[in-house]
Amino acid sequence: MKNINEVLRKNNIGGVRYLKRGKCTIIDSKENRYVIKPNKTKIYDYLNYRNFHNYPNYQIDEGYEISEYIEDVDIPREQKMIDLVSLVASLHKKTTYYKKIDDTSIKEIYDDLKKELNEIQIFYDNLIEEAETSIYMSPSHYLLARNISFVYSMIELAHKNIDKWYSDMKDKDRFRVAIIHNNLKLEHFINNTLISWDKSKIGIPIIDLYILYKTSYNEYDWQELIDIYNSIFPLKDDEIFLFNTLIAIPLRINMTSIEIDNVKEVSEKLNYLKLTHNFLITTKYEIEK
DSSP states (O other), X not given: OOOHHHHHHHTTOOEEEEEXXXXXXXXXXXXXXXXXXXXXXXXXXXXHHTTOOOSOOEEEETTEEEEEOOOOOOOOHHHHHHHHHXXXXXXXXXXXXXXXXXXTHHHHHHHHHHHHHHHHHHHHHHHHHHHHTOSSOOHHHHHHHHHHHHHHHHHHHHHHHHHHHHHHHTTOSEEEEEEEOSSOOGGGEETTEEOOOTTOEEEOTHHHHHHHHHHHTTTSOHHHHHHHHXXXXXXXXXXXXXXXXXXXXXXXXXXXXXXXXXXXXXXXXXXXXXXXXXXXXXXXXXXXX
């Protein structure tokens, strides 16, 4: 792959200022502003073929993706989230098709989730063992110990429901897939355009909703968002059941050497579980009790 400066010269893009942001380089030229980054996807041609055009205007050259910089529009975050969910529903609707269930397609999803749940169980077992064997239990450990039974109940619930999902899916001959963005967050939605398609792939549509939920569970009315999504691309019962099961899986707690940060971290992860539990018991698509 050529040096980035060679690619810019080849495309007559001369920068007066360069700003590195993650994998992207933002170039301010005299005429315009551009973003250049390594290209890792071939999804754009297929999106265009399926009449989905809400991605940046781009060109691919020497393994790089070059696009004009998109300025965001100042609108309320709540409205922006509604627009994002509506657009993702449209993406899934335009690219969906049914895939035949074979011996590996559903089993692979099931095995991955069971492995994740077992690893989460071990993770919390180790945390609570560390807390209980401490001479003096720290505030963060004490907070976790007081709520560990709730954490374990959510793990057990997720185990029970992923088993039920797998059992139900084995009786079907096909399931629905679509192009999923696979890196969905509000920051990747700019002026009605989805950016950062590097992780996009064919998958179960609710994976996009699951990823989005984990980063915004406490900011929005998720029943309303699901209803908006359903009005454009109605979810199947097995899809909403899988979504509800996925969000029930506890998140890992990232402990540091700073105790006040640990207390905040434990509080946030417990709050995720409590808000998710409240969502699950009030949703129109409850998971099994």
